[in-house]
Structure formats: C-alpha cells, structure tokens
Amino acid sequence: MPNVMTALRLSALAVLGATALAAQAGPATHFATTVEMPAPVEAGAPSPDSLLHLVLARFATGTPEAFDSIYPDPLGRVVVQGAAQRKQLRTPGLGRVLWSNASRAVLLITGTVHEGHATGIETGSDETNRVRRLSGLYEARRSGSAWMLVRQIPFDTLNYIRAHVLHVDIEPGRLSRIVDTLTIDAGSPYGFATRINNATELQLVRLDGKRVKYAFGGGVLWIDTRGRKPGPSRLVLAYTIPAEHEAKATTGDSANVRPSTSPDTLPAYGAMNNTDAWHPFFNYDSGNDFSQLTVTVRIPAQYRLTTSVPQTETVRNGIRTIHGTSIHPQFLLALLYDRDWTPVTQKVNGGEFTLETFFAPGFHFSPDTIANTAAFVYRVLVPRFGEPQAPSRYLAVVEDRQLGHSGWQVRMNNAVISGDSALMLDEPALGPSFAFAHEVSHGWTMNSSGLAANFLQEGWATFCESLVLGAKYGADMERAFWERMRTSYVTGLDRAGFLGGFEGKQSILDNPDNGRIHYSKGSWILHELDYVLGDSTFDRGMRAFISTNGQGPHGYPEFIADMSNAAGRDLTSFVMPWLSGKYIPDVEARVEGSSLVVTQAQPDVLFDLPLDVAIVAGADTTRKTVHLATRADTVPLDNAGAVTRVLVDPDHHFLLRRHWGELERFTFHSPNAKAVELAGNFTAKPIAATRTGDDWTVEVPMPEGRYLYLWRVDGKSPSDLEAIAAVKAPSSDSTARAGVRIVRPLVHLDDRDAR
Ligand SMILES: [Zn+2]
CATH class of the missing domain: 2.60.40.10 (Immunoglobulins)
Incomplete structure (x- = not known):
C-alpha cells in the first residue's frame, strides 16, 4: 500500500499468532507517535533568510527542545525527536526564501536524516521517507522585529502530477537509469516541489524543452516554475538511482535470502518498490499525484519483471523490454524482477480479469490455486461493489524474494506481493484471517488520499477480508473475525507484542502516519455502516466512492458524501465521531424506576448510535431499539421490576466498550x-x-x-x-x-x- 507506515502488512499468524502472543511488549519502533496540537514557537530571527539558517542549524545540531522552540509543525518535530533518539546524523538540505513581503514569507526547508552507524546500510529511499513530514514549504511571519515559522504549507498545494512516461534501464545490483517525462500542472506561486529518492543523481532537468532553475536536497526536488502561466507543462528529468533491495549473488549466508540458481555475480532478484521514491511524487497520501503511468523498462533478458500494472514485453539482443501502462490514474509504480520466475498468464472468471503470476520454483502455491482463490474473492466482492479499477482488469501476484521469509505482505498497484514463505492463503483457526483476500481487496480503494487514506485503504481491505471469510466458512467465522478485530483494537496486539491498545491514545484523523488503528477500528466503521444502512444502500455508496478512485483527492469527506447520498440522509454525525474521537462508545444501560436509562460516557466525542438493547427478566428476553444521540436517553419499560440484566448491543454490531x-x-x-x-x-x-x-x-x-x-x-x-x-x-x-x-x-x- 502507498503509506510507508503500513506498507508491510502483517501475516495472519503475526497478527494473532502464538509467537506474537508469547512475546513481551517490546519497543514498537514503527509505531507512530501520537501527535498533539502544535505548540507556539517562542523564538525567531531578524529576517526570513536568517530564520532559514537558524532552522537548518537547529535541525542539524540542536536538541529536540531547541528545535521545537523555533519550529511549530508537530509531525516535523517528531522527525527530529526520532533522529535524536536514535542518534542519527542530521544534515541541512535546501533553504530558500521562495517568496516574501514585509510581513510574510514562504520558505523551502529540507534536511536529511542519515541511517545510524549500526547497520551500515544507507538507502536514498530511507532518507527521503524519514524526512517526508519535515522537508517542505513553510510560512513565516514577522512579529515585531522577529520572523518566526508559523506553519507547514501542504506540499502539493496547487500543484499536480497528471502523467508520467518513464523509461528505465536497470542494471541489476548497480543502478537504474531513468528518464521521466511528466505532465504537470504547476499552479503554486512558490514553484513545483516533489519528493524523490535522496540518492538520485540528476543529469538533466528540462521544463517545456528549456533549462530551468532547480534545487535538490533533503529528498526534495524543487523546480522554479514561479511566474509561469498556469496550465500543463512538460517536465523532463534524467537521473540515476543506485540499486536498493538486491540480493547478493551467491547467497545462502543470509537468513533472508534463498540461494540464487545462478553462480555469476549478478543478483538473482531485486526491486524498485513504490515506497522507494524512485520517481517524483508529492506524498503517499496526496490526492494531487494520481497520474497516468506509462513505463518502458529494459533489463538483461535473463530477468523477468513486473511493472505492477498491465504489461507486454519483447526480447531482443539479450535485452528484455517490458512496457506497462496503468490505463487509469494510479499512484506510484513498482518494478520487481527475478531471474528465476516463471510467469504464467491466465484468464479468470470467464475473462473477467487477467491474472499473471510471477513465482520462482519452490513457491508454495501454484498459479492455478492462486487463480481459483482470486476468482473466489472477485465473486464475493464484484457483485456487491463492482469491478476494481474497472478498465485495467489485471491482477499480478508476485513472489518478491527480497522480502525474505514472509507471506502475503503488500499490494502495489495491480500487484499482490508475497515474501518467499507464503504457506497459507487464509488461516481460519487462530485468527481467523484471509491475508491473500485482504491484498486482493485493496484494488477497490487503493487510490484513497488525505488524512484518513489509511482508513479507506486498510479498513476497507480488512472489511473485505471478513466478507470473503464469511463466504468461504460461514457467518460464525465472520463473527469470529470481528471479535478478533475488536480484541486487536482493545489490546493493540501486533507482531511487536502487546502494544496496550488504541483506546484513548489515537484517533484515525489525528495523525496521518497512524498505522495499525485502521485495520481494527477502521474496518469496524465500515462493518457498522454496512449494518446500519443495509447491504444495498452501503454497496451503492461504496460503488459511488470506488468509481471515482484515483480521480483527484479522494478522502473521508468524499466517502461520507457518497454514503450520505446513497442513504438519502447526512451520515456525518454517524461517521465523524469514529474518525475524530480517541475513544469508542462507552454505553451502559440500567433500570431506574419504570424506565430504561441508556448513557454514553466516553470522554471526548458524542456518538450517534442506533442500538439494540436486550432486557433480560428471568427466563424472558425482550429487545428494544434505542437511538442514542445524546449523553443519556430514557425509554419506558413495562415490567421494570423483573429485569435482571440489560445488555447493550447484544449481537455486537458496534465496536463498544463491554461491561x-x-x-x-x-x-x-x-x-x-x-x-x-x-x-x-x-x-x-x-x-x-x-x-x-x-x-x-x-x-x-x-x-x-x-x-x-x-x-x-x-x-x-x-x-x-x-x-x-x-x-x-x-x-x-x-x-x-x-x-x-x-x-x-x-x-x-x-x-x-x-x-
Ligand atoms: Zn493492507
């Protein structure tokens, strides 16, 4: 998936396996820190230019406290805090005043956080990803005689990437030569800034055929488009990037790598992932860089390669040339290659889509098994939600050996990707889970954007996992799955152990880098909507949302609008508390006199809940419906004196505290x-x-x-x-x-x- 924080999906067993259960809570290094509201900065500088130098100097050598005193953005502060904690070297990148008047200025500030000395492995993509919440544009204001940073300006404001035409020459184990011809819309008065791999060596930058001023550093390439008239421009970049993620040629020494079948010095396999920043983009959750992607890749003919989008290929003079095209706007391309793959192409569900498998010998599953399972997932989902990414009708399933000994991990565009040790497609006993169905399901909403992009991507794929489990194993299995998702929310159980849960600690909207909460709470929101609206209304809303996927910003406001439209009523009051609150509903019901009193006591937001309540009086149980939209509601009861228990939401349609x-x-x-x-x-x-x-x-x-x-x-x-x-x-x-x-x-x- 696009977001780096969730790029590596956990295997079925890792989520709820014996090993994870046994593990003691350890440090969860990939776990996003909850971010509080920005604190005002205390200090400034006498000019925008001196402010730039002050910020870059504090970035490089200051303590986090010293940096925070002049730098207001909460996510950027986390970058510096993390680097300081891990004792990582920080070096200044770009510092430019892009625009200013007497009281206000716009600054470009970037920096690099280098890998510590421990691993010795330094990749340009890691450097770019590490600072992607810090390297960017900032607004500064003058207050008296002091200039101070006041906020980060969203990186993609008024700028768009509409298309990439990429030519890539891969020398496995060495480098890739890339020429990217982008169609861009540079509407920002501050120029056109994109993120790109920090190890990029630029050879050529041309805008509409002409030289143009540019600057590169801290994972950001800034092109001086200031003062140009609006409208599409052609930006040509020629550059090289050193190889990342390649296996050693004669392996067997590394636990993560299966020995290659060739004795020479070329690596057996490698990848340019969609998290490697190997072509320009704004952000993993930007809605402004969904683009038409066309790629032509040349690689020595002994390798097979997937472009993660529909593709054709030819071989001539020892070179394999693969041509891929996204057909509809997509996010970022991934290129994966392997000398030992035997690709198999087949039509599935009577030609509904083309499946291409890229497996090395020894992969646990045959192309036919994968085809049958993918066909099943489509037969469950398509009748309800329509086709994914309708025009492409292409699914690749890829064994990515550089991922090592792991199972179904991630989806990149049209490709479902596994490590070399996928032993199960689903796991109905412990979990239950259906990791393969989860990755296939991503195809329907993967071009979601904005603050809740992870909810719309991971929550959706997890929701679909429940539908496919239900279709295969029955309703009890589906219920067991939702119990698992509930427990996962309450405990935060993860491969790193027991994280202590999300309740009271995170909301879906408070940090765009929130990772795990979307799988549990996020999927529950969709499950609840499906129940509240009924399948036909819910499906109509989802179809509307899915049909515009990839066409510009596509986040939770669009989702709520599509669902409200389908329902014929505004669902904001139902959906928003689940997205913005850090707590789930804490509902209790009790008898008082001849009434039933239902309360919700969670600290922050107020929920809008159409609840069932079971009233137990001896051997009799009756049901009442209570629409709880206030802190407390009262419902008259007939035989209040005989009531022994009152159970809220007895069928578990909602993610509630349980008493x-x-x-x-x-x-x-x-x-x-x-x-x-x-x-x-x-x-x-x-x-x-x-x-x-x-x-x-x-x-x-x-x-x-x-x-x-x-x-x-x-x-x-x-x-x-x-x-x-x-x-x-x-x-x-x-x-x-x-x-x-x-x-x-x-x-x-x-x-x-x-x-
Ligand atoms: Zn996922």
Whole structure:
C-alpha cells in the first residue's frame, strides 16, 4: 500500500499468532507517535533568510527542545525527536526564501536524516521517507522585529502530477537509469516541489524543452516554475538511482535470502518498490499525484519483471523490454524482477480479469490455486461493489524474494506481493484471517488520499477480508473475525507484542502516519455502516466512492458524501465521531424506576448510535431499539421490576466498550511442568497459573467475546502450528496447549474491558 507506515502488512499468524502472543511488549519502533496540537514557537530571527539558517542549524545540531522552540509543525518535530533518539546524523538540505513581503514569507526547508552507524546500510529511499513530514514549504511571519515559522504549507498545494512516461534501464545490483517525462500542472506561486529518492543523481532537468532553475536536497526536488502561466507543462528529468533491495549473488549466508540458481555475480532478484521514491511524487497520501503511468523498462533478458500494472514485453539482443501502462490514474509504480520466475498468464472468471503470476520454483502455491482463490474473492466482492479499477482488469501476484521469509505482505498497484514463505492463503483457526483476500481487496480503494487514506485503504481491505471469510466458512467465522478485530483494537496486539491498545491514545484523523488503528477500528466503521444502512444502500455508496478512485483527492469527506447520498440522509454525525474521537462508545444501560436509562460516557466525542438493547427478566428476553444521540436517553419499560440484566448491543454490531462477562477458569494438566502461564489476546502479560496436584489453573474475569489462549510451559509457548492444531481439534481433556474461549455476558464486571 502507498503509506510507508503500513506498507508491510502483517501475516495472519503475526497478527494473532502464538509467537506474537508469547512475546513481551517490546519497543514498537514503527509505531507512530501520537501527535498533539502544535505548540507556539517562542523564538525567531531578524529576517526570513536568517530564520532559514537558524532552522537548518537547529535541525542539524540542536536538541529536540531547541528545535521545537523555533519550529511549530508537530509531525516535523517528531522527525527530529526520532533522529535524536536514535542518534542519527542530521544534515541541512535546501533553504530558500521562495517568496516574501514585509510581513510574510514562504520558505523551502529540507534536511536529511542519515541511517545510524549500526547497520551500515544507507538507502536514498530511507532518507527521503524519514524526512517526508519535515522537508517542505513553510510560512513565516514577522512579529515585531522577529520572523518566526508559523506553519507547514501542504506540499502539493496547487500543484499536480497528471502523467508520467518513464523509461528505465536497470542494471541489476548497480543502478537504474531513468528518464521521466511528466505532465504537470504547476499552479503554486512558490514553484513545483516533489519528493524523490535522496540518492538520485540528476543529469538533466528540462521544463517545456528549456533549462530551468532547480534545487535538490533533503529528498526534495524543487523546480522554479514561479511566474509561469498556469496550465500543463512538460517536465523532463534524467537521473540515476543506485540499486536498493538486491540480493547478493551467491547467497545462502543470509537468513533472508534463498540461494540464487545462478553462480555469476549478478543478483538473482531485486526491486524498485513504490515506497522507494524512485520517481517524483508529492506524498503517499496526496490526492494531487494520481497520474497516468506509462513505463518502458529494459533489463538483461535473463530477468523477468513486473511493472505492477498491465504489461507486454519483447526480447531482443539479450535485452528484455517490458512496457506497462496503468490505463487509469494510479499512484506510484513498482518494478520487481527475478531471474528465476516463471510467469504464467491466465484468464479468470470467464475473462473477467487477467491474472499473471510471477513465482520462482519452490513457491508454495501454484498459479492455478492462486487463480481459483482470486476468482473466489472477485465473486464475493464484484457483485456487491463492482469491478476494481474497472478498465485495467489485471491482477499480478508476485513472489518478491527480497522480502525474505514472509507471506502475503503488500499490494502495489495491480500487484499482490508475497515474501518467499507464503504457506497459507487464509488461516481460519487462530485468527481467523484471509491475508491473500485482504491484498486482493485493496484494488477497490487503493487510490484513497488525505488524512484518513489509511482508513479507506486498510479498513476497507480488512472489511473485505471478513466478507470473503464469511463466504468461504460461514457467518460464525465472520463473527469470529470481528471479535478478533475488536480484541486487536482493545489490546493493540501486533507482531511487536502487546502494544496496550488504541483506546484513548489515537484517533484515525489525528495523525496521518497512524498505522495499525485502521485495520481494527477502521474496518469496524465500515462493518457498522454496512449494518446500519443495509447491504444495498452501503454497496451503492461504496460503488459511488470506488468509481471515482484515483480521480483527484479522494478522502473521508468524499466517502461520507457518497454514503450520505446513497442513504438519502447526512451520515456525518454517524461517521465523524469514529474518525475524530480517541475513544469508542462507552454505553451502559440500567433500570431506574419504570424506565430504561441508556448513557454514553466516553470522554471526548458524542456518538450517534442506533442500538439494540436486550432486557433480560428471568427466563424472558425482550429487545428494544434505542437511538442514542445524546449523553443519556430514557425509554419506558413495562415490567421494570423483573429485569435482571440489560445488555447493550447484544449481537455486537458496534465496536463498544463491554461491561458484561464472566469469571473464566482455565485448567491445564501437566505433571512435569515447573512453571505454567496463561497467555492470550486478552492479557498484556502471561498470567502465572496455580498448581494443584498435576493441574494448573488460572481464574480471570473477562468481558464477553471470543478469545484465543495459549499455555506457556516452563517459559515456552506452543509453535504456531501446534496452536492451530490444538484450536482445530479441541479436546475435552485439559492437555491442549491452545484453545478458543467464548465468554458470555453473565455478570457485570468492574474491570470492564480487557487490559
Ligand atoms: Zn493492507
């Protein structure tokens, strides 16, 4: 996916696997820091020019506090904080006054954060990505005699990239020579700035056939288009980029690389990913750089290559020439190549789309299995939401060996990409999950943009995962999937371990780099809308949204408008609290006199919730509907005196705090163990079991739901495969090392949600 923070999707087992469960909470280095509102800067400089120098100097050598005192942007501050924490070298990049008058100025400020000395691996793409929230345009204002930065100006303001025509010559393991002819619309009075790989060596820059002033540094190429009349221009860039992501030729020494089949010095495979900044772009969530992409790649004929878009190829004089075209506006191209691939092309679902597989020998799945599964995903999704990216009708499925030993990881344009160790397409026991369906599903909304781009991309793909699981395994599996997504939100369970959950810490909109929350809370928002609106209305809204994908800014305002239009009413009050709030609804219901009182008590936003409430009176249960749009609502009850329990949202249509549960008892039989602990997706730390004879027990209050548990014996968790086997074949004796526990809403818990 476009966003670097979510580029590497976790495998099924990593999300909820035995290993992850057993892991102690470790530092989650890729986990975005929550960003607070910008604090005012305290200090300035006597002129815009001296302000530039001050900012660049503090960027390079100042403490984060010193930098923050003159620099207001919260996301840029995080860049410097992170670099200082990791003791990474910072060097100044570009500093220019692009425009000024007596009281206001626009500055271009860029910098580079270099990799630490630890790895010794330095890539231009990492440098560009690291500073992409800092290198940019800034507004400065004069206050008295001091000039101060007041805000970052969105990088893509009034500028557009409409098309790329790319010619790429790849020398595997060395470099790529690139000529990019862009059609741009440079409407900004401050010039045309784009991001590009920081290791780029520019050979030529021409605007409408003429030389043009430009500057390059800190991952930004700035072209002086100031003063030009508006309208399309042709920008030609010729440049080289050193190879990144190549495997060593004669491998076997590295754990991440399968030995290549050729003995010479060329690498067996390599990639120019869509996160490598190898052609110009604005930002991963910009809506202004969806462009028509045409690429012609030349590579030694022994390699096969995918352009991640529909393609044709020819071989002549030892050179393979591959021609790819996006057909409709797409985001960023990826080029992946491998000497050992045997591409197979087939028509799927009676010609509905063309599938091309790029697998090396030994890949676990055959092209036919992949075709059958992709066909199934399309048969589930197309009748509801129409075709993805309709005109292209092309899906590539790629084994990317430089990703190492991993499964289905990422989607780049029309390509679903796996590491070399995809052993499962879905995982119905532990998760459940359907990683392959998730990646295929990205095709419907992948050109979303703006602050909630991750919600529209990852939330959507995760939502679709539930539909495909439901179609394959039934409604119970779908429900189990939503239980998993709920637990994932509450606990933040990740491959890095137990992150402590998202509740009260992040909202979807507060930081564009928020990563994991979109999979859990984001997918739940779509699940809730599907329930509230019903399939036919929800699908009509999604079709409208999908049909304009890639045609300019395409974010949550467009999504809400399309859904509202389909519903015939404004859904802003329903959707927005889920996007802007840091809390999910904390709803409770109780009997007072002859009334039912329903309240929502979460701290920040107020939700608009059409809720079902189950009123239990002895053996009788009746249902009431309560539309809760205020802090508290009251509904008359007939037999209030007999009520024993009131359960809000008993069918779990919404992502709510849960107040009811059970005191659960877990027993494990092991005469020989010295220490036994219970782990699971409901507890941050394994819970020590108490020994009685040969049995070990744990008692723990748990909120209603579906949970996975594992027994750690003498410090060891069962392997993923052991856990799957145990869950698939639940035994009545108490020697199974893993299992699924369904908790019912029988008692009101003081300790409400799992912590
Ligand atoms: Zn994804």
